[in-house]
Amino acid sequence: MKRLFCRAAPLLAVWLAGCASGPEFDSAQYLTTPSPAAVVSDFGASRYAEVMWGGVIIGTRNLETRTQLEVLSYPLDRSQLPDLRASSTGRFIANSDIFLEPVDFAEGRVVTVTGTLTELTSGEIGAATATYPVVKADSVHLWPKGSGDRSSGVQFGVGFIFSN
DSSP states (O other): OHHHHHHHHHHHHHHHHHTOOSOOOOGGGGTTOOOHHHHHHTHHHHTTOEEEEEEEEEEEEEOSSOEEEEEEEEOBOTTSOBOTTSOOOEEEEEEESSOOOTTTSOTTOEEEEEEEEEEEEEEEETTEEEEEEEEEEEEEEEOOTTTTOOSOSOOOOOOOOOOO
């Protein structure tokens, strides 16, 4: 029985690893990504930078040649999931050349975007005018509903100890 368990354990580990639902970003290249608010303050230093940002979708617009997401940004955790318990880091616009279904990419859904900063644009928040950095999105990861809205820092894990 012990031998069977030892042989099955590696298969179980591979199977569990395949169940991960997060995006497969190479996060090492984004370690020094400035926040959207910092980019607005000093766009000249950030133009054409590669960024990884995430947050909550505020609006989705399908235009003739692209889909545009307006996102309220939050810091990312170690799995690149926006941490909605933290303070917002500003707003940004993500332009995707791929059609994004507005029903799926609806207001309130959580996304992580990678891409290149291309410009600043103006928008409105109520009666106020705001400036947003614009990202030409290389990838847009839509997180499952309820992601990023953690009610506590408690996590549960299962481990196995093997001995001979």
